[in-house]
Amino acid sequence: MISQQFLQRTILYPSSLLYTPDRFATFLVQQFGRQLRILHGFGARKVAVSNIGLLGCLPEITSVFGRNASGCADIVNNNVELYNQKLKVLIDNLNTNLPGASFIILNQTSISTGGPPTGLTIFDRPCCKVLPNTTAKGQCIRGQIPCNNRNEFVFFDNFHPTEAANLAIASR
Structure with missing residues (x-):
């Protein structure tokens, strides 16, 4: 069941009315991919890219969405994971298809769960x-x-x- 706080928070961000979490993650990664290709076009070859960490563990987020046994909001972290998975596919694709590209991901989720x-x-x-x-x-x-x-x-x-x-x- 969706909480009233979740519905109120959703209204503040019209993107959540336009996109499913999966489609929004796809949209964000596509936009980011365009920007990384532009950087490559300007000569960038070695680029460190950070994924998104566990936003569902921020006190502000847990105050709105609640927390699970580990103290985080699963709904938010699950959506972040959608983005992070798509980002990994993008980075692998760029490294395969752009000459001399060496993009790496700084895994914030791994860092914060260590x-x-x-x-x-x-x-x-x-x-x-x-x-x-x-x-x-x-x-x-x-x-x-x-x-x-x-x-x-x-x-x-x-x-x-x-x-x-x-x-x-x-x-x-």
Whole structure:
């Protein structure tokens, strides 16, 4: 059953009324493929491309769609996986068909599922108090003091990783 929050969120994004998740992933990858071919045409040969990580684990997303046993929103992560699979096919195709192309994928999903980074223990909420229902929804409230144990938090606000999380991701 689709939640009322999901329906309300869908209305904010007309793309979800125009495309199925699979068709939208196809559309995005086609557009990205055009851009990568243009880069190749300008002489780029070695290009690192990042796939999309587990967006369904962001505090903002789980506050709207709910969370599974692992703390994430399956519906969002499943849609992200559709895109990531199509991106892999695109990159393989470009490497096969463009002379000298060496495109690689930085697998954000693999990086973020490699086990909990040392010291990070709080995955399900942000370090700061966030703004509800505004144009800056999910971002820290200006002038508020964030948590004093930032090195334990994965998320600074409802979207962005803390410095400690970024360091853990970069080291992987």
